[in-house]
Amino acid sequence: MAEKEKLTLAVLSGDLERALAAFMLATTGASMGMEVSMFFTFWGLNIIKKNEGSIRSKGLMRKMLNFMNRGGSKRLKLSRFNMLGLGNWMMKRLMKDANMPSVDEYITMASEMGVKLIACTTTCGVMGVPAEKETFRSEVQVMAGAAYFLNEARKSTITLFI
Amino acid sequence: MAEKEKLTLAVLSGDLERALAAFMLATTGASMGMEVSMFFTFWGLNIIKKNEGSIRSKGLMRKMLNFMNRGGSKRLKLSRFNMLGLGNWMMKRLMKDANMPSVDEYITMASEMGVKLIACTTTCGVMGVPAEKETFRSEVQVMAGAAYFLNEARKSTITLFI
């Protein structure tokens, strides 16, 4: 049996449009029979943080950063035309009109299609969240660092940094 | 005859500097004998929208978004130092001093060098423009979705997400 082609995505950005692009590619790749890995780092960790519940983080600095930067797939914003939330609201309306899944729905979809979601442990600290499974949604299966990502990337047909 | 090496660029950003970087790489790649594809998505669609004429879009929401986000290669802005347009104006002066083509000139050049320009149909809807040939410049030959991009990318020596 031939080995599956691999697609690896590093998601550093927490911008709504980049998160959407990443999941479009991941789910399309999976539907084309590729083995897909998504590695979330820096602001990208916001995408896979739990939407509900409070994350206990130690230290005043982490608590503050965590409060300012709550994250979660439902709080992602466009990089432009934010306009006090109007741009985001419009984009979400247009996504619904175009029958495009929300980031939340994309995460479930991707996970069900076998896309592997990985949280970068090296950058949890500087983003003010504990590097523990409890910080993230249940769909996130792996906690790993940069070496893990490069090892996936070196075996991939396509690797993108988003 | 040996097959040509392929270079595939996904352009999600509509920032002036990223558009310039994309076209520098595309035209350099073409001059090195590579077969180059550029896939424009999300804000990147602004780069290849027509500069003149009004785009008819249906629905109030699309009309509003289209008005706020007129796009076109001549309206791209720097991601930083915009300063009410001063930064953009300075950058464009410095580009002229350095004999660097404008984005407009780069599009013509790339097209004449055989670079394939592709508009992402999946994101036209959420960017408020009709997914039709008439939305875009004449240099744009293909309208396609994420599967088309991944299919180009899997056959490419170099794929970059810009």
Next chain:
Amino acid sequence: MAEKEKLTLAVLSGDLERALAAFMLATTGASMGMEVSMFFTFWGLNIIKKNEGSIRSKGLMRKMLNFMNRGGSKRLKLSRFNMLGLGNWMMKRLMKDANMPSVDEYITMASEMGVKLIACTTTCGVMGVPAEKETFRSEVQVMAGAAYFLNEARKSTITLFI
């Protein structure tokens, strides 16, 4: 002897988090035995500009741009939560807490590990700095253009655009 695997990074962004991500990957790649090249262009040139001393640039426009955009590894800012510098200060505190090197330390480390640092000569002009060795830190060994980058990329196992 088998040839070394190559990792090539194009760094267009001057955002603190993207600079950190680039150096994490570069140093991890080097420690895994890869041959690593980093190609700095546009705002990325800020990362490798000298921190001290004044850069003599010709022409009022270049002088102005150079003044507004002083650059240097110690002046990089987060893309979000800048908040008059508070976000940057917090991030740097959290980096120290997590024993993460600063960008400054990363440059020295990368250089000592044999990572090749390249300044893009094509974009020096539009960024308002002279395309000379004196503009950049001593760790920067090569001054080259887009063709150089594509030539590295075509021989690489992994190429990322950051």
